[in-house]
Amino acid sequence: MRVEFFLLMWSVLCLSPCLSTQDGLSPNVTVSDLTFKNMDFAMDLYRKISGYHDNNIFFSPLCLSTVFTALSLGARGATRDQILKGLNLHLLQQPGNNRIIPELFQQLQRNITQDNALKFQQSMGLFVGHKFVVENEFINHIQGFFGADINTVDFRDAEGSLAAVNEYVMKKTDNKVKQMVSSIEPLTQLMLVDTIFFKGAWELPFNPNNTEKDRFYIDKYNIIQVPMMFKEDEFYNTHDKELKVKVLRLPYVGGSAMLIILPNADVDYTEVDEEITATRFLKWIKALRETKLEVRLPKFKMGQSYAMQKILPSLGITDVFGDNANLTGLSKAPGLQVSEVLHKAVIEVDERGTVAAAATTVGITAYSLPTQFIVNRPFFFLIYHESTNSLMFMGRVIDPSKY
Numbered sequence: 001m002r003v004e005f006f007l008l009m010w011s012v013l014c015l016s017p018c019l020s021t022q023d024g025l026s027p028n029v030t031v032s033d034l035t036f037k038n039m040d041f042a043m044d045l046y047r048k049i050s051g052y053h054d055n056n057i058f059f060s061p062l063c064l065s066t067v068f069t070a071l072s073l074g075a076r077g078a079t080r081d082q083i084l085k086g087l088n089l090h091l092l093q094q095p096g097n098n099r100i101i102p103e104l105f106q107q108l109q110r111n112i113t114q115d116n117a118l119k120f121q122q123s124m125g126l127f128v129g130h131k132f133v134v135e136n137e138f139i140n141h142i143q144g145f146f147g148a149d150i151n152t153v154d155f156r157d158a159e160g161s162l163a164a165v166n167e168y169v170m171k172k173t174d175n176k177v178k179q180m181v182s183s184i185e186p187l188t189q190l191m192l193v194d195t196i197f198f199k200g201a202w203e204l205p206f207n208p209n210n211t212e213k214d215r216f217y218i219d220k221y222n223i224i225q226v227p228m229m230f231k232e233d234e235f236y237n238t239h240d241k242e243l244k245v246k247v248l249r250l251p252y253v254g255g256s257a258m259l260i261i262l263p264n265a266d267v268d269y270t271e272v273d274e275e276i277t278a279t280r281f282l283k284w285i286k287a288l289r290e291t292k293l294e295v296r297l298p299k300f301k302m303g304q305s306y307a308m309q310k311i312l313p314s315l316g317i318t319d320v321f322g323d324n325a326n327l328t329g330l331s332k333a334p335g336l337q338v339s340e341v342l343h344k345a346v347i348e349v350d351e352r353g354t355v356a357a358a359a360t361t362v363g364i365t366a367y368s369l370p371t372q373f374i375v376n377r378p379f380f381f382l383i384y385h386e387s388t389n390s391l392m393f394m395g396r397v398i399d400p401s402k403y
Helices: 031-050 061-072 077-086 100-113 136-146 158-172 278-287
Strands: 003-012 057-059 119-129 149-153 188-201 212-217 223-240 245-252 256-263 289-298 300-307 336-349 353-355 372-374 379-385 390-397
Touching (some): 031 278, 061 136, 061 336, 100 119, 100 390, 119 158, 149 158, 158 188, 223 278, 245 289
Parallel strands (some): 003 336, 119 149, 289 372
Antiparallel strands (some): 119 188, 223 245, 245 256, 300 336, 336 353
């Protein structure tokens, strides 16, 4: 009998200097190694998503990598290997130590949440059918490493189980998400939910009185009017002459920031898609210099949903979705497989802030910058925790008027 396992993720907008090792972690593997690998996973996933369309994109790589790392604790053999390789975390493994990667995630969350000024909450919930048996070791691991809440539900009561899941998500996202899921597959016996809620207030807020309608060039044939925020102040920025993009750091209160990547006016954003990597991100961060700038940034709001079971196989994560799935570390029930992986994310950027969230500098300069930084054409953005360089959210804005 085939038993379905349903993974849900939600992010409401949702941050890499090296950190000292703690909690018994190997001195050879650090949280900064995790954040670096997770960023390259994010870029790989972004390119897969962008291959489907030319629209706005927004997702949380941290949310995705967290929930699949939790799932890997119940996976065995090729199924586990595929998950970790697809997440770009396989090189962090150590022989005979399956705890190292979840320990890194545990330490990362502690580092992100240690500053009380940052409103960041990541939660995990496992919903188990009332007659379904889950291995105690798996429960102990996801509770110990991820603080997971264990909930027993009767999936035969479709309406009741649906209400339980949606109520959990609504509570964990500060009531920003009213309905995470609209239906549950009949054979579902488990649902694993990971939520991230981030609310960031700008260190340098924009004055709403200065917001005016202005032009935004979707392309040379499509020009729209959007509310454009304005701020003149000292900002950290740089110019990557090799990639032909300008980079602007917009800090939030509490140790996180948004990085705007704006291609030059004569550069198509698709030319930049393949070149954004963790290494380049670190070069940008290192090259940032403070300059007085006039910044114009459009207000925007996005909500995006992705059926990840259609995208992740292109990253090599295949077995977990089919008859070859080996999730015997989670349950000894036969035929257990993941039927669906839903990832939903929303972001709202306005004058007050956001609700959601290498050694060389060759080819990068922080000098001779223009006095204006006008974001009036398609751009990319990364939201990251600054002391760890952990990428929480990333996106692409083609049309800021589209929700």
